[in-house]
Amino acid sequence: MVMLADDAITFLKGVPPFHLVDDASFERVRDTLCLEYYPKNFPILTQGGPASDSLQVVLTGETKVAMRSMESEEIVIDYRSEGDAIGFLSLYSGDRSRTDVTAVKDTTCLLIPRQPFLDLLEASPEVREYFHRTFLTKYMDKAFTDLRSRSQLYGGGEKQLFTTPLGDLIARGVVTAPSTVTIREAAGMMSRHRISSLVLTDGEEIPIGIVTDRDLREKVAARGRDTAEPVAGIMSTALIKADAADYSFEALLTMLRHNIHHLLIVDQGRLRGIVTNHDLLILQGNSPISVVREIEGQTSLDGLVQAAAKVNGIVGLLLKDGAKAGNITRIITEINDRIVRKVIELGLRRLGPAPLPWCWLSFGSEGRREQTFRTDQDNALVYADPATPEQEAAADEWFPVFARYMKDALVQCGFAPCPANYMADNPRWNQPLSVWRELFSRWIASPGPEALLNVAILFDFRGLAGTLSLAHDLRAHLKRATRNQNVFFARLAGTVTLHRPPLGFFGSFSVDKKGEYRDKLNLKISGLGPIVDIARLCALEAGIPETATLDRLGALRGSHPLLIHFGEELGHAFEFLSLLRIHHQFEQLQAGGPGDNFIDPEQLTTYEKKALKDAFRLVNRVQELIIEQYRAGLVGS
Numbered sequence: 001m002v003m004l005a006d007d008a009i010t011f012l013k014g015v016p017p018f019h020l021v022d023d024a025s026f027e028r029v030r031d032t033l034c035l036e037y038y039p040k041n042f043p044i045l046t047q048g049g050p051a052s053d054s055l056q057v058v059l060t061g062e063t064k065v066a067m068r069s070m071e072s073e074e075i076v077i078d079y080r081s082e083g084d085a086i087g088f089l090s091l092y093s094g095d096r097s098r099t100d101v102t103a104v105k106d107t108t109c110l111l112i113p114r115q116p117f118l119d120l121l122e123a124s125p126e127v128r129e130y131f132h133r134t135f136l137t138k139y140m141d142k143a144f145t146d147l148r149s150r151s152q153l154y155g156g157g158e159k160q161l162f163t164t165p166l167g168d169l170i171a172r173g174v175v176t177a178p179s180t181v182t183i184r185e186a187a188g189m190m191s192r193h194r195i196s197s198l199v200l201t202d203g204e205e206i207p208i209g210i211v212t213d214r215d216l217r218e219k220v221a222a223r224g225r226d227t228a229e230p231v232a233g234i235m236s237t238a239l240i241k242a243d244a245a246d247y248s249f250e251a252l253l254t255m256l257r258h259n260i261h262h263l264l265i266v267d268q269g270r271l272r273g274i275v276t277n278h279d280l281l282i283l284q285g286n287s288p289i290s291v292v293r294e295i296e297g298q299t300s301l302d303g304l305v306q307a308a309a310k311v312n313g314i315v316g317l318l319l320k321d322g323a324k325a326g327n328i329t330r331i332i333t334e335i336n337d338r339i340v341r342k343v344i345e346l347g348l349r350r351l352g353p354a355p356l357p358w359c360w361l362s363f364g365s366e367g368r369r370e371q372t373f374r375t376d377q378d379n380a381l382v383y384a385d386p387a388t389p390e391q392e393a394a395a396d397e398w399f400p401v402f403a404r405y406m407k408d409a410l411v412q413c414g415f416a417p418c419p420a421n422y423m424a425d426n427p428r429w430n431q432p433l434s435v436w437r438e439l440f441s442r443w444i445a446s447p448g449p450e451a452l453l454n455v456a457i458l459f460d461f462r463g464l465a466g467t468l469s470l471a472h473d474l475r476a477h478l479k480r481a482t483r484n485q486n487v488f489f490a491r492l493a494g495t496v497t498l499h500r501p502p503l504g505f506f507g508s509f510s511v512d513k514k515g516e517y518r519d520k521l522n523l524k525i526s527g528l529g530p531i532v533d534i535a536r537l538c539a540l541e542a543g544i545p546e547t548a549t550l551d552r553l554g555a556l557r558g559s560h561p562l563l564i565h566f567g568e569e570l571g572h573a574f575e576f577l578s579l580l581r582i583h584h585q586f587e588q589l590q591a592g593g594p595g596d597n598f599i600d601p602e603q604l605t606t607y608e609k610k611a612l613k614d615a616f617r618l619v620n621r622v623q624e625l626i627i628e629q630y631r632a633g634l635v636g637s
Contacts, residue, residue, distance in 0.1 A: 005030040008110050015057065015083040016606055017130035025123045029116040035059070036111055038103040045087060045101040051094055052087030054111040061107025062617075066100045079104065081617055083610060088131055091117065166251055166265050167244030170273035174264075176201050179208060183234065184227035187216055197262040197274055200235050207271055209235035212262055241266050242275075249327055251275055256292055256334040288314050288331055295338050301346055301409055308339050308413040312373055316586060325578030326550050333369040337362075340379075341465050343409045351402055355394035358383035359463045359470040360406075360424070367460040368532070369548045372582050373595055376418045377410055380429040380461070382436050382470050395432070403430050422457055429458075433470055437477045444481050447491040455492065456533065459540065460547045479543045489541055493630035496533040497623045501616030502526045509601045509613075517598045523584070524597035527577045527612075530619045531570055534626070538562055549574055562629065566622050573615035580608065 009026050012018040036056070038044055045052055047068055062081045080086055080101075090097045091114050112120070121128040175193050177186060179200040190198050190213065197212040211231055219225060219234040240258055242251050244267040251263050263275045291310050298304040311332065318328045344360060364378030365371050381399055386392035403424035411417060424430045431439075440459075443451035459478065463471025482488065502510040502521045511519050535552040538560045546552045550571055557567035585595035601609060 005033055008033045011059065011110065012057065016610060017127045019606060020126045021120065021124050025120050029112060029120055032113050032116045034111050036109050038107045038109070040103055040106050042103045043100065044103060045097045045099065047097060047100045049097050051090035051096055054113050055088060055091055055117045056086040056109040056111050058082055058084050058086065059108045059110050062104040063107055064102050064104050068100065082613070164248045165244060166242055166246050166248055166275055167267065167272065169248065169275050169279045170265060174199055174271055174273045179232040179235065181231055182228050183220055183225070183231050186211055186231040196276060199264065199271070200231065207239055207264065209237045210239060210262060211235045239264055244272055252289060253330060253334060255289065288335060292335060292338055295342055298342060301412060304339065304342055305412050311335055312589065315372055315582065319583065319586060325575050325582055328582060329370045329372055329578070333366065333371045336366065336371050337464060339413055340410070343406060343413065344465050347402060347405045347409065351405065354402065355391060355398050356384045356386060357467040357470065359466040359468060361461045361471060362464045363458050363461040367462050367547050373585055373589065377407065377415045377423050378418055379424050381424040382431065382433055382474060384470065385432045385434050399430055400427065433473060436474055440478055441481050444485055444488045447488045452492060452495050456495065460536065462547050475545055482540050483543065490630045492537055493626050496530065496537050497627055499525050499530055500623065501620050503613065503616050503620065511601065520598040520600050522597050523577060523581050523599050527615060527619065528574065528581065530623065531574045534570065534622055562622065562625060566618065569618050570622065573618050576611055577615055
């Protein structure tokens with residue numbers, strides 16, 4: 001019993017919040033501790049039944065916490081595994097149990113009887129407060145806090161870009177004018193009010209356009225236009241709006257995506273004001289907008305290389321400001337997209353126009369909009385089918401030269417060549433639309449190992465530049481070609497379960513035992529990769545066009561049978577794992593290292609370890625469901 005008590009206390013000291021308990025308090029409860037074993041499906045607690053007479057801490061195994069509605073429908077609340085507590089609410093209140101707690105697997109729990117546990121709470125206010133406030137929650141939020149606290153190493157940050165609503169940036173009401181006023185009158189109003197844009201309205205004072213100082217420069221002054229003409233002739237009619245309640249970073253993304261400098265702000269459908277890129281630059285002096293402006297202003301590859309070198313610094317800035325991983329990847333991907341499009345612009349200026357309509361495709365992390373630090377190139381070219389032998393000969397000559405230019409130029413901008421040669425420079429990935437359709441259909445009809453590898457890489461494509469309708473056509477073909485392809489989805493599901501989370505039999509981390517990465521685990525292969533694969537499988541099966549993992553999980557959360565219960569949790573896990581990876585890589589790069597995916601779990605905080613185990617267990621659970629669902633080669637409805 002002495003050995004049991006010593007081992008039990010050692011275990012508890014590694015479990016939040018018991019790590020806050022002092023040795024004297026543990027000594028008073030040590031002789032009351034005991035173990036209880038529950039076989040799979042055993043009802044540990046029953047809703048409406050007697051209160052728990054002990055706090056139970058899961059040592060091994062897993063339990064399910066659920067409630068039954070008046071119609072006896074089971075509603076799953078949570079799953080508890082190693083280190084999680086069971087029965088606190090009913091134990092503390094002495095009332096009946098409010099939930100069903102059932103052993104999902106053979107489970108062993110460490111029991112602390114009611115009175116010794118209450119005495120421990122009385123002696124440890126921090127532990128008592130923890131249980132009162134967070135018993136039915138997981139540790140993910142605290143783990144995020146731990147991660148973000150590391151950002152103080154990169155310098156202070158007021159997180160204004162991610163905490164300031166757009167409505168707070170509006171200093172005064174929006175100035176409007178009828179669209180019938182002349183250019184001269186509009187310019188006079190802008191000068192008197194000292195504004196850089198003017199919203200134009202129709203006869204019912206509904207906004208129908210906007211004119212900016214740039215319009216006056218480029219469409220009037222530069223072209224010698226008559227200022228007596230109606231201003232409607234130079235206004236922009238594509239009004240892009242944002243809600244006053246949105247955070248400022250959303251405005252940043254919108255401006256980056258649409259290449260605009262003024263954004264209309266509405267509040268409950270009513271026009272409230274305008275936010276400019278200058279407002280955001282003031283909010284955050286070293287804004288990503290300044291980097292984008294520098295990229296857009298380049299006229300040579302040498303200048304673009306210098307501008308592109310600043311992108312990695314944006315990651316540190318966003319970390320300092322407390323950005324979520326999803327925010328970071330969206331912003332960095334938008335900036336990297338600008339770099340690629342600028343390289344394309346410079347290439348077309350050098351090589352001349354293409355002989356056929358074409359579209360530049362990106363895939364991998366770029367296709368999923370999940371880039372952070374500069375990654376390998378993952379791209380391809382699709383172009384319209386030649387109608388004549390002359391067009392075919394011209395295409396065979398022009399597109400390979402263009403692809404080689406793109407590869408070399410992107411290398412100079414910091415994008416390394418793909419080691420597996422998934423680039424437009426490879427003739428296999430530089431093809432007419434009909435060839436791409438045939439390739440996709442062949443991989444789906446005959447899903448062997450090589451075909452499934454290509455699926456995992458190339459089916460995350462999106463059109464980045466050129467004639468985007470070619471990418472839309474290819475996406476539509478993919479949706480048609482995968483419909484009711486049960487064998488394909490069963491084979492693809494098999495690849496989703498190849499990489500299992502690195503957890504040992506008793507829930508400990510399973511790390512590399514030797515070599516360069518001894519005592520470390522691969523966060524990408526073991527955690528992020530499986531979630532990406534799960535989201536891709538479900539998205540292809542449902543025929544949705546989204547490519548980003550979080551977008552896929554969000555779109556499928558309420559419909560796909562695998563994600564109804566676990567979609568939201570997988571999204572939180574993906575965010576946490578991504579942020580953990582970004583912090584790890586940033587710290588490595590700051591120290592002059594390579595920025596890899598291998599982390600030492602012993603260097604994590606207690607909460608980060610707990611959250612990482614929770615994420616791994618969740619992935620493992622969903623993988624088990626995939627095995628069960630697709631075992632017979634049938635796809636669920």
